[in-house]
Every structure is written in C-alpha cells, then in structure tokens.
Amino acid sequence: MPLKLKPPRQGKTPNYAIRGTYLGIYVDRTAGTPDKATAQQLLNGIKRAIERGEYEKPAAVEPPREPTFTDAALAYLKAGGAPNYIERIIKDTSAHSLRDKTIATIDQITIDNAARAVYPDAPATTLNRQFYTPVSAILKHAGIERKIKRPKGWRGSKATSWLDPEPAFAVIREAYAIEPEFGLLCLTLLYTGMRLSDPLRARVRDLRLGMSLLYVPDTKNGEPRPVHLPPHLVEAFKAQPPRLARPRKADSVVLADGQAGRSRASAGLPWLQRPADEKLFRFCKGGRLYDMLDLAMTRAGVSFPRRQGAFHLFCHTYGTWMTHFGELDTYGLTRTGRWKDPDSADRYRHTIASPEARRADLLPAPPRRIRA
Template sequence: MPLKLKPPRPGKSPYWSVRGTYLGVAVDRSTKATDRATAAKVLRKIEADIKSGLVSPKGVKTFLDAAVDYMAATGHQEHLAPIVERLGAYAVEAIDQQLIDETAIALKPEAAAATRNRWVYTPISAILKHAGVEQSIRRPKGWRGTPRTDWMTPDQAFRLLEAAEGVDREFAIFLSFLLYTGARLSEGLGLKVDRLDLSEANAYIETSKNGDPYTAYLPPVLVADLANHPRGLGRQGQRVFRFTKCGRIYTLLDKARKAAGPDLAFVGFHTFRHTWATWMRRYGKSDTRGLLETKRWRDAASVRRYEHVVESEEARRADLLPTRNTRKNAK
C-alpha cells in the first residue's frame, strides 16, 4: 500500500508517523512532527529518498556492500573513502550515469577530466563490475588526458639505481624490479615472496591494474639483485619489499633523484614502466604485438605510444637521400 500519514496516538506518541510501502520499501517510522503539514513534508522526503536509491529495500545490495566486497577481494582501497561516503547508502542498481557525473563534480570540482576519471569514474566502475552490475559508464570528455611516455636512457637509469643504493639497498632492488619487469608500483609493492621463483627467473603478478594476472620474466641482472636481498627471501607469505604506497617511498625516490643528477628530476615510479617498454622496443626489438603479448596492457592503442622510440624501416631510407658528397661524385 502507498505511504500514509498516521495521526498521533494519545498517551503513546505526540508525533505523526508514516506507514506503508513505496517502490518495494516498507516504511513504519515517526516523523517527529506534531503537525500534519510538517509530517507531510517528511513523507515526501522519504518518498524522494526511496526513489533516488538513498533508501533501499532489505536484501538489496548497497554500494557500501559492493565496495566492502570489492576491497576484500582485491585489496584495493585507493580513492574509495569519499566515494563510499557519498554513495554508500544507494542500491547498486540505482547508481546511474547522472549520479556518477554529479559525484565526480562534487568530489573533484576543479579537477581535470583525467583526474576525475582516475579518482571517481574508474573506482565506481570497478566496484559495480565486481558486484555484477553491467553498465556502460560514459567517461568525461578528455578523460584520456595527454599520454606521457618519458623514459630514461641507460646512463640515466644506471645512475639512478646507483644513487638509490646509497639511499636504501632494498629500495634500489625495488627500483631494479620495476625497471626490468615493467611492473606498476602497486604490482611491485604487492608481490609476495612465494610468488617469486628465482630458479625459473619469473614472478607471478596476481593482481594487475587491468585485472589480468601475468608472469613477469626476470632477466639475469634482476635475479642477481633479488638473490642478494638484504632481508633474504625465506619469508613465505610476506611481501618481497617492505615498502607501502605512502609518503616515505616517494621521499626515498626524491633522495635518489637528487643524488643522481638534475636531469632525473622528471622521473616518477611510472617512468620505470615507460623505460622498460622503450628499452624492449629499442634494444629488445619487440614490436607492438610483442609488447601486447607480455600482458602489461590490454589494448594495442596503449602500446603504440612506444612506436616512436624506434626508427621505422621507411625512415631509415633517409640514408639514401642525396648529400653534397654524392653530388661531387656525380661530377
């Protein structure tokens, strides 16, 4: 039955109450109002909350429920607190494009589209997908941002690793791991000792950003670094590296950068991934398809950004262009 106002009950309660069912939600509560006009406003507010999804029927999964399940399954918590605070009470089925857009603007009013996408759209999409809600979420215009492919030359990378040795031995090995596997920061930090096999020269990355696990090959130089880990590797169930994604790890990188030289000021943790991909193209002779098959990326578009680091066969035809010497020889 629809929601109805019930008058105060003498000797029991001086307040009007609301009873009934609206859109499948059963209601039986006091309005805390002693006059009918105010109670009617409370009734309309209850209806609006139910219609918007702010109040859900019993047994219906809320965004908070979905977020808790997602965090328990993946361990990912980054950027989630303000989103859950705003959307937690909504039924997952009630979260639509308009609500997501409004949430992004409210949480990141001055941010660029790429930042809104990273901090709001992507986490919401991941939680809804994990909850089994198939919804095509439209990202904000310009959300891809401007792809950056800054990378280090061998000389720069080796100077940075050497500088990191002077800052913290384990941190230097961690940077070496990122450099020679192309792993993301979160993948390296989450790596467990029992997922590392130096005899087979590989590391199994269970959770990646694109959702696909992959096995990373460890070249000999990296195997040697890991074999000399200052805390050893006989720590089953523990993480290989003691660091977490907090201010300290960025402070360590900053110290190493400054010690290595001013030309390395541009380096961030993701630069190691770009450097690995660039070196795989330039020195490992991997093409776009080869890089894609490493499972570090899901789509070819993300890999093509590294095509510019290697001269194409057509570009090398510039060697055949006339020069002043060929003109003299022609005479």
C-alpha cells in the first residue's frame, strides 16, 4: 500500500494518520494534527527523509502503567496523609493482597477479602479503624470516589456506661488521696470529656485560667480544641499544691517498691508557676496510670468491666451529664468540640428516655384493686 493519509476516525482520534510503504520503508504513525494540509506537509517530509536515507521510526511509546494500590498509598503519604496502619496493609502478600492491584479494579468484594486477610480475627470496630478507614482515604486521594461499605457492627455497641454524681465524686476523692496531681487529672477528665492523651500532652502554657480554658492544639480528630473549664475545675487548678520532692533512700533504709516514684520536675514550685513548656501533668499513659485508676475505683466501691471502667468512663460520664443536666441534644454535644461526628455523640441520646417515651405517664392508670 502506497504511503498516504488516513482521515480521522470519529470517536477514536481527531488527527490524520500516515500509513503505507515508500521505497520499501513501512510507515504507520499519527500526523498529530486534524488539519489535512499540515498532515500532507508532514507526509511529504517523511518521503524526502526516506529518499535521503535519514528516516527513523519514532521510538515506541509505552502506554502509561495503571497505578497500583501501593502507588496510591505512597502518593497519599507524600501528600501528608496519616500513616497509621498503612504499612501492615502494604506488606500483606496473601492471595487477597491489595498492594499490586490497580486502583481501578479494587471493589467492595476485593476490599472485604483483603481486610480479613490482614486481620482475620479482628472485630468489626478494629477492621474499620485499621483497614477500611485508611484504604478509603488512599482511594479518595487517588480520585476514586467509590462508596465503601463498612463491616457490620463497625460503630460498636451503643450501650454506654457512666457514673452518677455520688460514685463519680467518690472516685475523685480516692484519686486525690492516692496523689493530688492524679486527682486533678481525673477531675479534669470528668468535667471536660477529654481523651486521656489530650491533657497528658498539654503544656503549662496551654492553660488559660483567666479565660476558663485549656487549649488543646492537636486532638485525635486532627483539629485544635479550646476546652472549657467549669468554675469548680478552675478553682481546683488554682488550689493544686506543689509537687512533693522525690523521696530519697537513706543509709540502712529500704524503700517500698515504687515509693521513690519517678523524678518530679519543679518539685516545691507553686503548681501554676512552673515553666511554660513543661508538661501540665507529669504522668505518661501506661499500666502504672491505669493501676492507679483501678485502685481509686476499688476504694470508692465502683466496679465496671475493664473495657468500660478505664479513663474513657470519664468521657462517657461527661457526655451523659451534659445530656442530663446540661440538656444538650446530639447537635449540642457536637458543638462542644469533643465529638466531631454526630453519630458518635448520638450514643448519649440513649441515656435518657425520649420526650415521646415519657408520654407514657399520660396513659390511663389501673384501678387500685389491680395494684393491691
């Protein structure tokens, strides 16, 4: 077939193509233009180059490779995405692994199978937090807006445990008896609903008692939170005594295990006059701190299963009290800044009977002889 122009193909390409054989040299390439005159000039130039022996076929262009899940994950991390749990997903090499699958082929069934391959025995709440959430974030960053269904039960149980005022105050009293600073920490959690990590990361400079405020610059939600301090909590901060100096071991004296404690910075200084960049509370999140809470609850006669009775019990108590005594609805709880997702705050709606349910008080009363 002689060398000639091929017209554009509707729905395929808007440009002319140059195809055929000239002086034994086969040519098959695009003219790169929809203009016929320009395409003809390019064809004539190819003929002259063949006649001079100077024609070289254009290098073959490899089609772009479809990005894989690993490519998308790396791009997500480079853009500042949260790295939590991604490494374990990428390292999975099972038959259902996502790592080498192109993002366009990852559908709901693929995700479900991969989740169970990475976390075969995990509950739905863990699967959601450690697999579905990061995978969804990576795919959305890559431009895949497919809605991903979360595993059944991923929100966890709506059942909520909380403390009534009398047992709550008993726990606080026992916490102060164990150590005044531990008592103040528990009181702060009770009246602010903060996660344990928030006050433990706070610095002295973040405390603004004149504004009744503790500013938390980095929360789990990823957003700063100005935490309101009620008047009695402000007074508790002002009344906090200085830290005691660390007990020292004297000659021939054996201290009980743990009595010496850890080195206490700023011992003897007024508690609010410590250096601005010092930690607000001296504690670290760990077993020792949880043991202190267990001791306070035991002494107060309060008992909950371990999962329900840890420091998060103060958060549930705060949410319940703000619903019972503060008369906040789900929207109001979200506006406090403690909960970002209304679905999370909605659990406290279940701690009170609805106005509709309370209308049962209007039902006809039974005759006295029935109650006798």
